[in-house]
Amino acid sequence: MNKGIDAVMAVAKRPEMVFVQGKGSWLWDRRGRKYLDFVQGWACNSLGHSPSLLVDALSEQAAVLLNPGPGFYNEPMLQLAELLVEHSVLDKVFFANSGAEANEGAIKLARKWGQLHRRGAFEIITLQQGFHGRTLATMSASGKPGWDSLFEPKVQGFTKVPPHDLQALQQAINDNTVAVMLELVQGEAGVLPLDKGYVQALAKLAREQGLLLIIDEIQTGIGRTGSLFAYEQYGIEPDIMSLGKGLGGGLPLAALLCKEVVSCFDYGEQGGTFNGNPLVCRGGYAVLRAVLAEGFLSKVQGNSQALRQGLEGLSEKYGLGEVRGMGLLLALNVGVLSSAEIVQQAMAEGLLLNAPRDNVLRLMPALNVKGREIEQMLQILNKVIGEVKHGTD
Numbered sequence: 480m481n482k483g484i485d486a487v488m489a490v491a492k493r494p495e496m497v498f499v500q501g502k503g504s505w506l507w508d509r510r511g512r513k514y515l516d517f518v519q520g521w522a523c524n525s526l527g528h529s530p531s532l533l534v535d536a537l538s539e540q541a542a543v544l545l546n547p548g549p550g551f552y553n554e555p556m557l558q559l560a561e562l563l564v565e566h567s568v569l570d571k572v573f574f575a576n577s578g579a580e581a582n583e584g585a586i587k588l589a590r591k592w593g594q595l596h597r598r599g600a601f602e603i604i605t606l607q608q609g610f611h612g613r614t615l616a617t618m619s620a621s622g623k624p625g626w627d628s629l630f631e632p633k634v635q636g637f638t639k640v641p642p643h644d645l646q647a648l649q650q651a652i653n654d655n656t657v658a659v660m661l662e663l664v665q666g667e668a669g670v671l672p673l674d675k676g677y678v679q680a681l682a683k684l685a686r687e688q689g690l691l692l693i694i695d696e697i698q699t700g701i702g703r704t705g706s707l708f709a710y711e712q713y714g715i716e717p718d719i720m721s722l723g724k725g726l727g728g729g730l731p732l733a734a735l736l737c738k739e740v741v742s743c744f745d746y747g748e749q750g751g752t753f754n755g756n757p758l759v760c761r762g763g764y765a766v767l768r769a770v771l772a773e774g775f776l777s778k779v780q781g782n783s784q785a786l787r788q789g790l791e792g793l794s795e796k797y798g799l800g801e802v803r804g805m806g807l808l809l810a811l812n813v814g815v816l817s818s819a820e821i822v823q824q825a826m827a828e829g830l831l832l833n834a835p836r837d838n839v840l841r842l843m844p845a846l847n848v849k850g851r852e853i854e855q856m857l858q859i860l861n862k863v864i865g866e867v868k869h870g871t872d
């Protein structure tokens with residue numbers, strides 16, 4: 480039954496089931512068991528599993544042109560870049576295959592810009608608890624607890640400050656500083672939205688000091704927080720922005736965006752074999768068009784409200800902690816209960832959830848999740864929390 484499992488490098492503790500099919504908010508394993516999916520590939524599947532518009536776009540594109548190579552333009556690459564530029568405050572797009580790769584590009588771009596415009600400044604200030612990916616540089620940029628001593632030596636040039644401490648940020652700035660890089664909602668940290676006032680003050684300080692503002696919207700972008708990009712709700716403008724996850728709707732697609740004045744790579748300084756390939760760009764274009772369609776984002780906001788209210792109801796009923804987050808990136812603090820145990824039990828009940836921290840559940844359903852699926856999820860969660868709580872009483 481589990482043929483092949485030994486051949487896969489054990490980098491994550493995975494449950495036993497093997498998934499064979501998905502549609503919308505539902506996944507099926509090869510025993511034919513059905514699961515309601517509120518993880519959606521870690522907030523990647525913006526339109527749920529195998530949405531037909533994405534399947535159609537991919538099969539059309541696969542039949543026509545898969546890979547002319549990164550040294551040539553292709554139509555989907557141009558179309559998606561243009562659409563992103565049209566709907567953001569950024570002017571230039573570089574496509575990548577993963578969020579970490581996009582952030583790696585952001586770091587390189589900031590360093591290049593520092594060489595050109597800030598006498599070789601290269602240091603990037605990031606936030607404690609922040610998460611920016613799993614390459615050496617992006618791990619070094621991250622403030623994930625437990626990562627400090629991994630894979631030494633670190634890539635140099637990252638200074639971490641606590642979120643919501645403007646003074647610490649101010650003190651960390653020196654002649655070598657070139658940029659500030661942050662998530663607006665710290666996802667891995669347990670879905671912690673930063674205060675608007677802090678973010679605005681941070682952006683103002685960065686501007687005054689001539690630093691670049693790098694916003695990592697890999698998890699928050701493409702409608703996840705209820706607006707196309709989270710920075711819109713914060714009333715700020717990034718100089719550099721990274722996208723990933725939801726951009727491809729489940730495809731390995733990410734992007735590095737920047738303002739015209741920041742776009743300073745010379746030929747040959749940035750690239751990658753699969754970057755901007757027509758298959759995934761065509762998919763990303765189909766996803767972005769769907770998210771931009773009239774009424775789509777207001778439905779995300781409606782879904783968010785329904786989910787939030789339901790979670791607040793559970794919190795009240797069982798005496799749990801706060802519900803936080805934005806749009807369809809929400810978290811429930813389960814107080815003294817174990818979120819891992821809840822995830823485990825929920826799985827047995829046919830519900831997939833994520834626990835980024837010991838006492839935090841993260842919910843990131845498809846952006847087009849149905850009202851009745853939210854209700855179903857809440858019913859199962861109610862049952863599971865009731866049982867787990869009973870077990871600890």
Ligand SMILES: *Cc1c(COP(=O)(O)O)cnc(C)c1O
Nearest residue numbers: 577578579610611612697698723
């Ligand atoms: C997931 C994530 C990344 C890394 O993206 P990968 O595609 O896994 O490399 C970086 N930053 C944030 C905020 C993320 O959520």
